[in-house]
Amino acid sequence: MSGIFLKKINKSFGNTLVLNNVDLEIYEGEFLTLVGPSGCGKSTLLRILAGLESSDSGEVFIGGADMTKVKPADRNLAMVFQSYALYPHLTVSENMLTPLKLRHLSTLERFPLIGPFISREKRNELTERVRKTAKILKLESFLKRKPGQLSGGQRQRAALGRAMVRNPVGFLMDEPLSNLDAALRVHMRSELSELHKALGSTFVYVTHDQAEALTMSNRLAVMMDGNILQLGKPREIYEKPSDIRVAEFIGSPKINIFSCNVIKSNQVEICGFKIQGNFQHFMDKKISIGIRPEHLSLTNDRNCIKGIIKHRENLGSDFFMHVESPNIEKRIILRVSPEEALNLQVDAKVNFNFSQKYALFFNSAGKRVEVFDPNNITNKKIA
């Protein structure tokens, strides 16, 4: 019966509503990511969970106990900050010792001069804990250094060490990797995942980087404008986004959105091609189709969607082609393999299509709708 439960959290700063009745349950031992664009309220939610900020209304339960009014120090959660927030005047080992000292030593035992004298045994025990944690994080050789003498990655580790050393029930991380360079960030992603598996405690991770969210989490919550739009497994969020905003936010490059008209109760038209499905609730309304760049494929068949390449992006393993097509306002992005890309220069004419089953349909309110019979989804290409 542990785990974390946030119930009907509301928060505004002045007239700006930052969190709008947010409910969130975090299971024990899971890696949950809050992801969203900046200003969506994800950091505020994390701080409310930590107790660093108070909510206007709502409750916070940690391990089954109501912690809404409990001070951050008594919630037994640890936090890793974007700036690492290491104490600059203390060495790494002193930094890691600080939370232990504040928790396990009395005021008298922390007193300068006489403190170390009367609590020597306790202190040795705490130092031993610091040493063990440092060993796990491979920090041993930096213990005597101050944060100013460490590289970004080492500081990151030291901040993790300070959080780990006291065995908290949960780790809260506020964009911990965003100050690292790209290569290190990718490396730390796998390291954090492994750490999570090894420790088995709950991780709540805040990021605006969807790659971090998709790679590390057990579940992720996509937040926008103070609401959790969708909560689910990474794959579910990517393949079955419940909202057009989720579909657009998750996935890089962005999903292609085509707006099209419902012409019959069982048919929509996109660029002159027809898709069969159950559209009876959407008669005479706009409907949008979302297709991810990797689901668009080039074809030699001239009866497909036509376009002209305006820009090509080389990512090494893949190429992204930005294509302009008549009747479609936005540029369409499609992914092609490097072999295919060899013959495709800017201004080349291309034809492409997609398989119906990858098409995501969104109604005029932006909610995703099922239009196919789930038992009968075909691989049929549209043209």
Add this chain to the structure above:
Amino acid sequence: MNSVHKSAYWFLAPAIILMIIIFGIPIIMALGLSLTDYSLGNPGANFVGLDNYEKIFTRSSYEKMFGATFRYVLVVVPLTVGLGLGAALLINSITRFGDLYKTIYFLPVMATLMAMAIVWQIMLHPSIGEINRFLQSGCEIGWLKNLLTLSFLGFEKMDTWFGRSCEDGMPNWLGDKDYAIWVVCFIGVWQGFGFNMVLYLAGLTSVSRELYMAAEMDGAKSSWERFRLVTWPALGPTTVFVVTISCIKAFQVFDIVEAFWTRGAGPSKTAYVMMYAIFEKGIKQNLIGIGASITIIFLIFVMMITLVQRYLVEKRVHYS
């Protein structure tokens, strides 16, 4: 010597030349003069060796000079730094009226001390001054007098300062040798802490909010613990600077003494501070030699403070 080295001297030359003209030559001249009995207008001077310095360290009026100066420094520096830090922390913690308080505390810094001295002189006047009238009125309110004379604890009225003053009359602040230097100290604190407050306020803006959050997560529950863990270390460089500036300013105190006692540094020279001594000897009495030797001693004090500051900044409080 290669050409890179040579060009370095060309780039350094303007700064070095200015240093020599502005600092080097005057200091060497003062040092030279301090070994003579030169007076302005005299055609020549006699070399007297260390006689001037010997006088300074043996005669009783110079003993008074050191006494007054060190009293002033030792009282004013801790109080201006402490009050400056306290005011800055309080102002930093409130959301409204911060600017108003800043202005109020900073006003004495901006005011001309000479003009302020006249106001203080009137306020401190033994019979018509507001301060003594205010204190006197305390003697007439029964319960307040009880409280201030501690008679509710069983003290006799002559046991406490307030009780004695009520009986024998309020002190003559500027004319009594027991009070004079402390009044100067009080005005120095009143006038000086606003400046330190502004420096501390600037220092406080650079303390990261995330550090306070980290401290709270780590278990620093009381604001005192957070102050010890985050604020005080972060203000280390500011504190070294503030203490140094305050020390140097305290050694330089002069104008208030000159304004209060134009004829000589307080009752029985109890407020005979160093700057005043330099002024009196070197300018009023035209004893340039002895004035110069006090100046040299003054420079040595300031130099020592500066060296301590350099050491602390480089070794102890510079974290990155």
